[in-house]
Structure formats: C-alpha cells, structure tokens
Amino acid sequence: MGSDPRVSDTQIYRLGDKGNVTIAVTVGDAQVGETTLQLKGATTHLPAASTFPLGSADSLRDGILHTSTTVTDVNPATNRTEVTLHLAGGAADRDYTYQLEVADPSGSAQFLIDFIFV
C-alpha cells in the first residue's frame, strides 16, 4: 500500500557464456512473504523455499527480470523484514540482501528489485 516501507533497486547480473540461471528468495527474520517474478511479460509466483530456473544465459542476455517481494510482519520479537535474492548460474553466484523495518506489528514492506542480465 502507499504507506508501506519500500525499497526499489536495479542490479546488473553478469552472465557467463553458458549455464542456466536460477533464482531463490529467502524471507528472513521469521517473517512471512511472497515473491512474484515477471520475465518477458510472464508472471510467476515463486514457490516458497525453492530454486526457480529462469533460463539459459543466451535466452536472458540483455533482458530484465522484475521481482516484487511483499513481506508482512508476523514475528512478535522484531519489526525487521529482510529479503535475500540469490542468483546462480551466471559469471558468479550472488546474494542481494535488503532490509526494511515496518512501523507497526502486522505491517507490510515491499521489495521491488529488478535484475538486468548482461
């Protein structure tokens, strides 16, 4: 919603000559969240605790992956929300970690992270 804390970022992910690229997203701090991907116009809900295949390096090159992860605070011990996006299969495996704090218990935060494949 409009008042949710939000982070927006665009990262460049370098591909290798070959290989299949995958993404896995972890919502940490024992909070609940969901990640939806959009690649080449197709929208996919990322299953929890899964590594999702995005495609070969050649099919991804010069393209962009949009991700939206929305997290709701359900942990009584902290209002912190934390999301790690793990990309593998490119020139190097990389983790991208983002953190936001919601103002109130049960509040939500949104992480809008895009990856440009080069």
Next chain:
Amino acid sequence: MRSRSSLSAAGTLCAVLLLAPLGAAAQLPELPSLRVSGAPAFVLLGVSPASVDRPSSPTDLGLDLADRTGVFQSLPRDFALETSPYWLLGHPRLTWRADSVRSLGQSMARTFAISAASAQLGDASTPSTGVSLGLRVLPLSGRLAPRTMAQLDTIEQALGRENELYFRRFSDERARMDSALTAALRQLRGAIQDPGTLAIAQAAIAAQYQGLKQQLEARIFADSSYRAQIAAGRAQRGPVIPQRLGPMLELAAASMWTYPDAVWSRGRYQRAAVWAALSYEGPKVTPVLLLRFQGQASDTLPTLLDVGGRLIRDGANWGVSLEGVWRHPLTSGFDNLYRVAGMFEYEVLPATWLVGTFGRDFQTQRSGSVLAQLGVKITVNAARYAPPEH
C-alpha cells in the same frame, strides 16, 4: 477459530458478578500472579511503564543507554528497556517455516530477553531511585500450531495476489520500458568492444532505467484503485497472533536495588525473584505448573517459595479446571499454606460465562475457608491464560 473456555487462561480482563460469594478472599496469591506477567525488571520494581524502549539494533541500544545515562555518567531516571540480543541483529536465512520448530539452543537464543528499569520510589524529603535488572528465557517454546501455519500459508497467497496486482498496473508501459532497455543494451554491445567501457555504459543505462522505474512505481502507488484493492485484501485477513503448541518452559529472574538520593555508595539490595512456568499447550488439555521464589532484604518479610498448578480441560463453550497453590516460607516462624479449588465455566451467552468454584482456602480453621462461589463472568479478552511470548 475455535473459541476456548475462559478457564484456559489466567489474567483475563473480566468482570465477575458473584451471585453467592461464600468464600473469604484468599490471602494466598492467585495462581496467575505466580507467573511473570511482563518484563521481569518491571514486575519486580512494581512499575507499568507507559513507554518501553525496545531498541532494534546494537546501535539503537548504545544510543539509548548513552542518552538515558548522560553518556554513562548517571543513573537513568524513570527508564524502562527490554531487548532480545538475538533479534538486535538480522537473520536473513531464518524463515518462519524454519522457526516453526526449535531445538533447545535455538529456543533459548530466540527468546532470551534482558529488561532494565528505574523509578523514583521515595518522596521529596527522602528521594530514592530504584533500579531493577531482569532476564527471561524459554528453553522450551513448543512448535508453531497447525492453525497458525495454515494462516501464514494463506497470508503468503494473499501477498502473492498483491504482487500480481502491482505487476498488472501499467503493464504496457513496463513492457515498453523493457523493450527499450533491451534495445539499448544490444546497441551498446555492438558499439563498444572494450569490456570495461561496456560495463560503465551498462551501469549508466541501469541507473537511467531505475529512475524511470521509480517514476512508474510512484504512479502505481498513487493510484487510488490499486490502493483500494490492496487495502480491501488486507482488511479481510486481519492480524495473525502466532500460537505455539507443545511443551513450554519459561524461566525468569530479576533483582532490585535502591539508591537513596541517587548516591551509588548508598545503594543496597532490596529484593529478588525467580519465576518458572512449565506448561503443555495442547488443543484440549493444558497442564500448568508455576513456581515463584521471592527473596527480601527486609527482616520482617519472609522469603517465600510459591508453587502452583492447574489442570484445564475445555471445549468450545465449557471448561473445568483444578488448581492448587502451596506457599512455603523459607524464613523460620512462618507456616506452610495451601489452597485447592475446582472450577467450572459454561458460556451461556457470547462472552458471558456462568462460573462456579468449590474448594478450600488456606486457613481451614477460619470462617469462610470453604470456597463456594457461583457467578457470571463477562470476558473482555478471550485469552485468559496467555502463553508466554515467544
């Protein structure tokens, strides 16, 4: 959600209209008071602070303490702090599913909390500062209830719908931005051979794209229709209060000192307490065993060990329980005391319970030591026996 008999809890806000109060008021502590109801330091100091500092990072904690103590030069005044060291740091790999069950060590780390408080206890002529420090930990904190897990699964699906709504807004415009980005990147690749120069140019395009993306996001989040749909979805699901089932063991301790005129050298130990609560949070039967030790610096007040227990069996609109409290003074000259009572409750109207109690109070020779009460209780808060926070 299955409503629970209010017997399954202790500490509810309730109004009891006694129709036939035959028993004398018990002088032994009521069972709920044997458990630490808040941060141990606050309980021992006898304060209910209106605001409690709960720093969310080590930096916050350091700044908080420095601010409250005049950069560690003086005792903090009217101060209340509670913090869990584990949660001061982020845990990016800890999912809620991984936290649904905990080993002994994990449970202790994730529930360990420190509390500290100070309050002005004296009056204008004899000012005195009370300072208290407390610890709390749950070596056993059960497992996440299946109902809670189902609720969290449902929330995940709802958040997925929110994400989908986000991608649906201005999707044509996003597709045009994607095409323009791809075309620009391909043009660069064809025009620039040097990898270093190419990387710099790609980074510049990514930054330009990010600027356009933020403009698009601003339009999406300002869109009243989008906001209304998100708000409607959230209004339907309401907050989740995670419930854990199974064995629970809560240990807490606190100690208190007083400092007349806030002079360090005149400080002296005042009292200390240790609490233990062992329970099994089950869907039908909840046994609870509570223990409280209270030590006093005073010569006139005894050092006490209170032990209490309760066995609860409840249904959707009824409940029966048996409870007992035993007080063992550890100071000579005081007698052991105990109290046993059986209770039943039946919900005659929503939130209105017919309640009955029968048992013996602690001094059986006294008039009114038979506990026999029948009344009507109106519950304001359904959860009377609050399981420990976890």
